[in-house]
Amino acid sequence: MKFKLNYSLFCVLIFTCMAVYGQKKYVMVIHGGAGTILKKNMTPEKEAAYIADLTKALQSGYEVIKSGKTSMDAVEAAIHVMEDSPLFNAGKGAVFTHDGRNEMDAAVMDGKTLSAGSVAGVTVIRNPISAARAVMEKSEHVMMVGPGAEAFAKQAKLEIVDPSYFYTKERWDGLQKAIQEDSVKTVLDHGNKKSMKLGTINKDYKFGTVGAVALDKSGNLAAGTSTGGMTNKRYGRVGDAPIIGAGTYANNATAGISCTGWGEFYIRNVVAHDISAMMEYKKMSVADASKAVLAKVGKMGGDGGLIAMDKEGHVAMPFNTEGMYRGTVTADGKIEVLIYK
Amino acid sequence: MKFKLNYSLFCVLIFTCMAVYGQKKYVMVIHGGAGTILKKNMTPEKEAAYIADLTKALQSGYEVIKSGKTSMDAVEAAIHVMEDSPLFNAGKGAVFTHDGRNEMDAAVMDGKTLSAGSVAGVTVIRNPISAARAVMEKSEHVMMVGPGAEAFAKQAKLEIVDPSYFYTKERWDGLQKAIQEDSVKTVLDHGNKKSMKLGTINKDYKFGTVGAVALDKSGNLAAGTSTGGMTNKRYGRVGDAPIIGAGTYANNATAGISCTGWGEFYIRNVVAHDISAMMEYKKMSVADASKAVLAKVGKMGGDGGLIAMDKEGHVAMPFNTEGMYRGTVTADGKIEVLIYK
Numbered sequence: 042m043k044f045k046l047n048y049s050l051f052c053v054l055i056f057t058c059m060a061v062y063g064q065k066k067y068v069m070v071i072h073g074g075a076g077t078i079l080k081k082n083m084t085p086e087k088e089a090a091y092i093a094d095l096t097k098a099l100q101s102g103y104e105v106i107k108s109g110k111t112s113m114d115a116v117e118a119a120i121h122v123m124e125d126s127p128l129f130n131a132g133k134g135a136v137f138t139h140d141g142r143n144e145m146d147a148a149v150m151d152g153k154t155l156s157a158g159s160v161a162g163v164t165v166i167r168n169p170i171s172a173a174r175a176v177m178e179k180s181e182h183v184m185m186v187g188p189g190a191e192a193f194a195k196q197a198k199l200e201i202v203d204p205s206y207f208y209t210k211e212r213w214d215g216l217q218k219a220i221q222e223d224s225v226k227t228v229l230d231h232g233n234k235k236s237m238k239l240g241t242i243n244k245d246y247k248f249g250t251v252g253a254v255a256l257d258k259s260g261n262l263a264a265g266t267s268t269g270g271m272t273n274k275r276y277g278r279v280g281d282a283p284i285i286g287a288g289t290y291a292n293n294a295t296a297g298i299s300c301t302g303w304g305e306f307y308i309r310n311v312v313a314h315d316i317s318a319m320m321e322y323k324k325m326s327v328a329d330a331s332k333a334v335l336a337k338v339g340k341m342g343g344d345g346g347l348i349a350m351d352k353e354g355h356v357a358m359p360f361n362t363e364g365m366y367r368g369t370v371t372a373d374g375k376i377e378v379l380i381y382k
Numbered sequence: 383m384k385f386k387l388n389y390s391l392f393c394v395l396i397f398t399c400m401a402v403y404g405q406k407k408y409v410m411v412i413h414g415g416a417g418t419i420l421k422k423n424m425t426p427e428k429e430a431a432y433i434a435d436l437t438k439a440l441q442s443g444y445e446v447i448k449s450g451k452t453s454m455d456a457v458e459a460a461i462h463v464m465e466d467s468p469l470f471n472a473g474k475g476a477v478f479t480h481d482g483r484n485e486m487d488a489a490v491m492d493g494k495t496l497s498a499g500s501v502a503g504v505t506v507i508r509n510p511i512s513a514a515r516a517v518m519e520k521s522e523h524v525m526m527v528g529p530g531a532e533a534f535a536k537q538a539k540l541e542i543v544d545p546s547y548f549y550t551k552e553r554w555d556g557l558q559k560a561i562q563e564d565s566v567k568t569v570l571d572h573g574n575k576k577s578m579k580l581g582t583i584n585k586d587y588k589f590g591t592v593g594a595v596a597l598d599k600s601g602n603l604a605a606g607t608s609t610g611g612m613t614n615k616r617y618g619r620v621g622d623a624p625i626i627g628a629g630t631y632a633n634n635a636t637a638g639i640s641c642t643g644w645g646e647f648y649i650r651n652v653v654a655h656d657i658s659a660m661m662e663y664k665k666m667s668v669a670d671a672s673k674a675v676l677a678k679v680g681k682m683g684g685d686g687g688l689i690a691m692d693k694e695g696h697v698a699m700p701f702n703t704e705g706m707y708r709g710t711v712t713a714d715g716k717i718e719v720l721i722y723k
Contacts, residue, residue, distance in 0.1 A: 155651070157649065157650050161620075162528065180617070182619045183646045184620040185618045186618040187528045188618065189503075190617060192616075193616075275534075276523065276530040276533060277528045277534075278526055278530065279526065285649050285650065285652065286649075286652035287627060305522065305523060308627075309496045309498050309524060309626065310496070311631070314652040314656070315659065319663060322659060322664045
């Protein structure tokens with residue numbers, strides 16, 4: 042009997058060791074937006090292009106971490122790649138507003154100091170994520186919007202571009218389609234209370250966003266999110282990406298989080314901070330907390346996804362859409378990129 | 383022994399009933415900003431004026447609740463009084479930006495549905511709190527900023543005023559003083575890393591804000607916050623007031639919360655949602671959670687206060703400044719107004 046008990050204990054120990062040893066330690070996780078992404082609608086060329094740019098973003102972030110720089114440097118480097126790529130709804134490739142403009146939002150947060158920075162409604166800053174970082178590091182503010190944020194970015198010596206830099210034919214065509222669909226939708230929904238609202242959302246729109254969470258050699262977490270917002274948006278609408286606690290949050294005590302999806306639901310659920318709070322106050326794992334909070338969003342009618350990483354390098358990438366552009370890189374440099382369910 | 387046990391139980395029951403009966407049930411709590419408010423600096427006339435307007439705001443909210451309308455109606459009514467008063471930094475009486483403009487922010491949240499609305503950087507809407515409510519009720523968005531938010535408010539038939547409506551001599555003089563102090567501060571701090579930051583904050587500035595939380599006869603909570611932001615602010619700075627989860631939050635499961643203070647610290651600590659999360663996940667009381675979260679703000683170097691009320695009508699009004707304009711009204715209409723510690 043005694044031997045049997047010890048043997049059981051021995052087995053439990055062995056399995057525990059195997060589980061711990063076998064568990065990958067990640068240093069970065071990124072996303073390039075969640076939505077109706079189906080393999081049947083994707084050409085091999087387009088798929089390859091997405092995989093290439095997501096891989097490049099992860100490589101950039103990994104190089105930074107490997108060299109001993111901060112997680113914030115890694116987040117900025119990875120997001121630069123996605124902002125500079127026309128494939129993602131952030132920076133070059135941002136969707137158009139109803140007025141035919143590209144109005145971008147971005148935010149960063151440092152898990153060690155709980156410092157944060159964000160910009161909203163900027164139109165001439167090449168890399169909005171760097172503007173968010175500049176707000177955090179070079180001002181005593183957290184959030185700046187519109188022309189004021191742009192004046193600040195100029196003073197902070199960030200790269201300013203002509204708004205035409207952000208033009209891509211695909212997004213312009215997307216706006217024309219959205220305008221047409223919206224007007225059709227308004228006629229069809231005539232008399233429906235919901236459609237009488239100003240700024241009605243066509244659920245089929247893409248709410249693309251890019252984001253990254255990194256963990257550096259000092260054990261510090263950082264998170265960042267950058268977006269062009271919603272196609273055909275009006276009224277200076279701001280989504281969750283630049284809202285600290287909603288679309289972006291980082292705290293060394295819990296996790297770094299970046300969200301993508303139907304922003305209004307993410308704001309109302311204070312998604313990123315809620316995940317952190319569940320981890321801190323309910324002692325939930327990053328995976329369980331992420332799943333639980335995304336379920337709240339889904340229950341309310343919102344869709345999207347998120348990425349999260351805790352200080353041990355455990356990663357969660359849940360989404361309730363058809364797909365989410367996403368990827369990870371481990372401490373030993375192994376990159377994995379995924380698109381579909 | 384049996385009798386003794388029953389007797390003990392009887393005593394516990396009696397004391398519980400007494401405690402419940404003796405505990406006041408509040409239906410509304412308001413604040414008019416926290417800061418360096420000292421009795422020695424206050425004239426009897428000014429003090430009387432503040433008390434009169436805070437009382438009027440509470441009366442307005444109470445009448446709405448008494449008549450059976452919603453907590454959101456009560457919050458809007460109370461905040462209208464404070465926005466229309468030149469005494470508070472919201473609506474008429476809003477402080478001036480560096481460029482001599484009045485840029486206002488506001489937010490509301492409905493505890494039953496977790497619906498929310500907010501506006502930031504608006505300059506021509508007489509009552510920004512009503513614009514926030516319109517965003518919540520008449521659009522599918524949560525947050526709108528700048529001219530876009532104003533265009534929406536016009537379409538939603540809100541009262542539009544000339545920007546000169548918001549002028550008050552006291553606030554204009556405050557801006558001139560702030561500009562002078564800032565330039566002196568910059569010279570004095572020359573070489574100090576912190577002062578090299580763009581948009582340096584003079585800690586002596588007032589971060590006035592108004593806010594209200596109400597509980598209606600149906601047991602629903604609502605919260606709202608309205609502010610003119612920070613005197614001499616630049617770069618389109620946005621504080622915590624219009625950020626759902628930071629300065630404003632309501633959830634029937636926990637509490638309604640409205641904050642006032644140094645906004646940057648409230649955003650970084652996601653103050654309003656953190657109080658709610660502590661109540662939900664750690665089963666803390668509204669008083670203990672409010673105190674704990676304000677302590678986090680204080681530890682980080684931020685100052686201010688907040689009001690919070692749970693679904694049972696328990697109220698918390700902590701602040702770590704010299705004073706906070708605040709007041710409560712109970713279910714039986716008893717009004718209490720306080721200013722100092």
